[in-house]
Amino acid sequence: MDSHSGHSSAPFPAPRMASLRKLYSPVGQEALDQAIVLWLPGPRSFTGEDTVELHCHGSRAVVQGVTEALLALDKGGKARVRLAEPGEFTERAFANGRMDLTEVEGLADLIAADTAAQRKQALKQMGGALRQTYEGWREELKVCLAHTEAVIDFGDDELDVDEAAYDAIRPRVRRLSEEMRRHLADGGRGEVIRAGIRVAIVGPPNAGKSTMLNTLARRPAAIVSPAAGTTRDVVEVQLDVGGLPVLVSDTAGIREAARDPVEQEGIRRAREAAGRAQLTVLVLDAAEVLGREAFASLAGVGPFLKDAPPEDLETVLRAVGGDAGALLVLNKRDTVEGEHLLEQLRCAGAGKGGTSTAAYLVSLSTGEGVEEMLAGLQARLEEVFDKDGTDDERAEAPVITRARHRVHVERCLEALTASMGEQGLGLDVAAEELRIASTELGRITGAVDVEEVLDVIFRDFCIGK
Ligand SMILES: Nc1nc2c(ncn2[C@@H]2O[C@H](COP(=O)(O)OP(=O)(O)OP(=O)(O)O)[C@@H](O)[C@H]2O)c(=O)[nH]1
Ligand SMILES: [K+]
Ligand SMILES: [Mg+2]
Numbered sequence: 001m002d003s004h005s006g007h008s009s010a011p012f013p014a015p016r017m018a019s020l021r022k023l024y025s026p027v028g029q030e031a032l033d034q035a036i037v038l039w040l041p042g043p044r045s046f047t048g049e050d051t052v053e054l055h056c057h058g059s060r061a062v063v064q065g066v067t068e069a070l071l072a073l074d075k076g077g078k079a080r081v082r083l084a085e086p087g088e089f090t091e092r093a094f095a096n097g098r099m100d101l102t103e104v105e106g107l108a109d110l111i112a113a114d115t116a117a118q119r120k121q122a123l124k125q126m127g128g129a130l131r132q133t134y135e136g137w138r139e140e141l142k143v144c145l146a147h148t149e150a151v152i153d154f155g156d157d158e159l160d161v162d163e164a165a166y167d168a169i170r171p172r173v174r175r176l177s178e179e180m181r182r183h184l185a186d187g188g189r190g191e192v193i194r195a196g197i198r199v200a201i202v203g204p205p206n207a208g209k210s211t212m213l214n215t216l217a218r219r220p221a222a223i224v225s226p227a228a229g230t231t232r233d234v235v236e237v238q239l240d241v242g243g244l245p246v247l248v249s250d251t252a253g254i255r256e257a258a259r260d261p262v263e264q265e266g267i268r269r270a271r272e273a274a275g276r277a278q279l280t281v282l283v284l285d286a287a288e289v290l291g292r293e294a295f296a297s298l299a300g301v302g303p304f305l306k307d308a309p310p311e312d313l314e315t316v317l318r319a320v321g322g323d324a325g326a327l328l329v330l331n332k333r334d335t336v337e338g339e340h341l342l343e344q345l346r347c348a349g350a351g352k353g354g355t356s357t358a359a360y361l362v363s364l365s366t367g368e369g370v371e372e373m374l375a376g377l378q379a380r381l382e383e384v385f386d387k388d389g390t391d392d393e394r395a396e397a398p399v400i401t402r403a404r405h406r407v408h409v410e411r412c413l414e415a416l417t418a419s420m421g422e423q424g425l426g427l428d429v430a431a432e433e434l435r436i437a438s439t440e441l442g443r444i445t446g447a448v449d450v451e452e453v454l455d456v457i458f459r460d461f462c463i464g465k
Pocket of ligand 1: 224
């Protein structure tokens, strides 16, 4: 916005060099700000177009002054100027081939990232990790298709000759299918990192479940009171546990004797939350456990046990937490003789390490044992994240981060499988399946059929990005 009437014009900033400039309003020559100005000629800019960035101070008055000055250029007929729509810069970057859809999604995830794990994953995707995978597969398919079509066009009319020609393609298609199968079998890791691990806190009334949530959240997110049946609705809190995104749900105390319909509904929701969770934290009152032989007789556990109540803790925790098992927290340590209880737990097989039965004796009131429990929780969360990505190669491979990717890779794989179908399938059918497979991959990166997803993908972007 260098003045064209009055102020001595500084030379136009050199490309890609930060220049400190005074900004003036074109009307009235009023000074608006001192700002960093960047001149980024296309195509080496974010959108691929010629771009000027004004890095202004963030106050409302400065932003408003500069915005009005720019819009005034439009009114003066000197230039077409309007405010960008949300996500418009990114949409232009996509339209100009600077980014594919997976990179756009990575950028959206990066902007929304709350934890280190989410940031890491988003940066990788924004940097083209998924794009390379899908485009690489699409290239390979293109080659396979070209071979197949060549046989169709110039091959012998005899069916068996066609078949023989396609046999050369088969191993390549099979290899590709294998790669896709591995890509799909990621345990939903990428999607879990995006959405957060679901952790449900369950147990009998008054065990200290809400106190537990508040301890994890380090704020009074849920109401705590001595009255049994305080929590009715599921209270959900988003947390960062050692860089991992976690969604913790506090739930209503589970007891079989509940008569009040509201409490019954609360219990139904509690069990539903436990069913959805990737990790369940079972909170019990230590005094309740003390001296008991059969863990299954514990209040709050019974409803999870479908058949005859088992005696051992391991089975109880599996019943509560499903395949992942549950983390057991015995609370109110301050009210019991702790050593005796720990001994009892050890006999029951808890805390063997590496198994699903990790038990912690804590007092959420005094803080005793809480640090150890938090470390245990974090270790379990890391296990949940890593359950399918333990070896290095897997950990480095880009992961599916949205249901959209999964749907198209699955359809692609189906088409590939069909293309290798029974003998005598016919080459033109095989070619058609390869074409379908390629289209499905193209839908992920936005190379084909892009209109239907654009709105959804750009909807969540902010203005100016
Ligand atoms: N002595 C002692 N009391 C505790 C401890 N932790 C929680 N409490 C108390 O136990 C009572 C119940 O705590 P809550 O957190 O409301 O228990 P809850 O499991 O959420 O209860 P419901 O929502 O009613 O099922 C409150 O009075 C807490 O202050 C503890 O470690 N020691
Ligand atoms: K309570
Ligand atoms: Mg509660």
